[in-house]
């Protein structure tokens with residue numbers, strides 16, 4: 001919280017007072033949330049006490065979506081004007097657009113300029129009462145749920161929310177709690193509220209891997225307001241965190257792709273498929289395929305189902321008809337079945353057993369890519385585990 005930046009000088013407060021007078025008296029309006037009855041005041045007012053949030057947001061596409069960019073023929077203003085400036089576009093490109101309420105939103109006479117762009121009160125609700133109360137936190141909302149973002153990021157042009165909602169990320173908290181052995185530290189990868197507020201526990205967590213677990217709502221130094229560079233984002237959770245023989249390696253996708261962290265028998269070779277170096281964008285390249293909107297029959301693909309897409313493979317593996325390229329997944333499945341049979345027959349007390357079991361899980365828990373991530377490494381791990389078995 002940028003408390004340090006909160007200036008309570010009389011000068012600022014009187015400036016705020018003047019602005020509030022200019023907005024006019026708040027009308028009695030009922031609605032949901034803590035901001036019912038409040039009016040929209042505009043980001044310049046928020047700036048007086050929240051300069052850090054303002055300065056970050058000021059750099060985002062949200063903030064600037066209605067700033068005319070004369071050199072860019074594809075900016076909102078150019079396209080909107082070409083279309084005859086239809087009003088319905090403004091619902092998602094402004095702040096507080098709601099014809100059913102008279103509360104100072106962008107739809108009201110004379111308010112469009114001040115309320116242009118996707119600014120503070122889109123996400124925090126109208127702020128007049130919060131401001132009048134000198135920053136009364138009971139009169140402003142902080143929302144983590146994807147539905148907020150989804151109120152605009154949906155539909156055939158940008159089905160980001162619709163895709164996310166179908167993904168397992170949307171049920172990560174539910175599945176964690178259902179597992180019966182959840183601890184607070186599990187929330188790091190299974191919940192968005194915990195990420196921002198470390199007082200959250202398994203009893204109080206509410207949100208799964210929402211938009212804001214990966215995107216910084218106020219903007220960041222990374223592209224697309226990501227909290228980490230895109231090529232590091234997925235691996236920050238999909239990694240086995242240094243698991244060793246004797247424990248079970250979970251979610252090993254990063255280690256499998258890059259080819260390290262499994263049990264490697266001394267003197268043996270552990271080669272890698274070229275994906276490791278060739279695909280610099282890593283996970284995002286295969287798992288976040290996107291396509292522009294063409295028409296209602298061919299809507300956009302926003303890359304937020306997080307499932308791999310065959311088109312991506314075909315760019316390099318001409319003629320691929322499924323992920324089982326050259327029978328690679330079948331090979332890995334066969335090797336897994338062979339090792340499984342040895343483990344069934346093996347002695348749990350043996351050192352081999354612990355090492356082979358570790359590699360068995362290392363391969364099955366990479367999300368089940370069965371070689372798609374790194375065929376050569378997966379194959380070598382399983383072949384050696386099978387080879388070193390002594391009945």
Ligand code: HEC
Nearest residue numbers: 001002043046050053054057118119120123143196212217
């Ligand atoms: C796209 C949605 C969105 C917009 C636009 C937005 N916020 Fe936020 N804001 C959030 C979310 C989500 C959180 C909680 C997560 C976090 O702390 O980043 C938050 C947290 C905050 C907090 C409390 C934590 C902190 O960072 O200090 C303040 C204060 C705040 N926002 C002020 C602002 C102001 C002022 C603006 C406009 C300049 C703004 N926000 C614009 C979504 C938004």
Ligand code: HEC
Nearest residue numbers: 001003045046048049120121124127131134135137140142
């Ligand atoms: C007169 C100063 C002032 C103005 C103007 C102001 N705030 Fe605040 N705001 C505060 C103070 C003080 C806090 C409490 C900070 C704390 O708890 O450390 C706060 C807290 C917040 C929080 C966090 C709430 C929480 O539950 O943690 C958000 C979000 C927020 N403000 C958004 C806004 C937005 C949006 C605007 C513009 C509509 C705005 N503020 C205008 C002073 C102000």
Ligand code: HEC
Nearest residue numbers: 074075076079080083088089091092151152153154155158
């Ligand atoms: C349902 C909400 C919604 C409506 C209605 C809407 N937009 Fe958008 N628009 C968005 C979102 C969300 C994005 C960002 C998409 C992304 O990056 O995935 C966007 C992006 C854009 C962009 C791309 C900006 C850029 O610089 O890349 C343009 C241009 C645009 N919209 C124009 C329009 C026009 C013109 C209309 C009306 C015909 C319209 N929008 C109606 C939500 C909406």
Ligand code: HEC
Nearest residue numbers: 061062065092093118122148149152211212215217224225
């Ligand atoms: C009021 C509608 C609205 C809401 C709510 C909204 N957005 Fe957006 N968002 C847009 C529009 C419009 C754009 C496109 C702006 C442009 O390019 O001109 C956009 C663009 C973006 C971008 C692309 C930025 C880039 O640099 O590529 C991201 C990421 C994003 N939004 C995330 C979010 C998240 C996360 C939330 C929820 C916390 C959210 N949005 C809520 C309308 C909205």
Ligand code: HEC
Nearest residue numbers: 146149153160161164169209210211214224230233284288
């Ligand atoms: C698990 C992490 C994750 C979650 C959850 C997530 N995103 Fe993203 N998002 C990404 C990554 C990574 C990229 C960049 C993809 C790339 O570089 O091709 C991205 C890109 C975007 C873009 C830019 C798309 C473009 O082509 O310009 C928008 C807009 C966006 N996300 C909105 C959202 C919204 C809205 C939600 C919630 C419904 C959401 N994201 C949830 C990771 C995530």
Ligand code: HEC
Nearest residue numbers: 168169171172175189190209213233234237283287306307
């Ligand atoms: C905040 C941690 C986190 C981040 C970041 C993250 N994931 Fe996940 N992911 C999870 C968790 C937890 C699950 C399991 C959810 C469940 O099944 O309940 C999951 C599930 C998945 C699944 C479905 C797995 C299955 O077995 O069906 C895919 C695919 C996936 N993630 C891909 C990605 C990609 C691609 C990225 C980067 C854009 C990413 N994830 C970023 C934590 C994360």
Ligand code: HEC
Nearest residue numbers: 234235238253254257275282283286308323367368369372
């Ligand atoms: C070369 C493209 C490629 C790259 C790079 C890649 N994946 Fe995959 N991934 C796949 C394929 C193909 C599958 C298997 C899908 C199937 O058989 O249904 C898969 C499966 C998965 C699964 C299980 C998905 C499910 O629905 O069962 C997860 C989780 C996963 N990958 C995460 C990741 C992560 C995290 C990264 C980065 C560390 C990554 N992947 C990098 C192509 C890729």
Ligand code: HEC
Nearest residue numbers: 273274278286308309312313316323325326328371372375
């Ligand atoms: C940027 C290019 C590129 C992309 C994209 C790509 N691959 Fe590859 N892949 C390669 C190259 C190059 C090889 C090495 C081929 C060889 O050794 O014959 C390879 C090897 C493989 C192998 C090992 C095959 C063998 O017989 O050794 C599998 C399996 C594989 N890729 C699956 C996939 C899948 C599935 C996808 C899509 C999800 C994918 N690849 C996307 C370039 C790519």
Ligand code: HEC
Nearest residue numbers: 175176179181182183185186188189237238251365366367
């Ligand atoms: C380092 C990040 C991380 C931590 C910490 C974490 N998980 Fe996960 N979890 C994941 C990822 C990523 C997946 C998806 C694995 C995949 O499909 O490859 C997952 C999947 C799961 C699933 C499977 C959901 C399903 O039914 O398919 C359960 C259950 C689970 N985790 C429970 C836990 C528990 C319990 C803890 C704490 C002891 C925990 N996780 C800690 C990242 C994490």
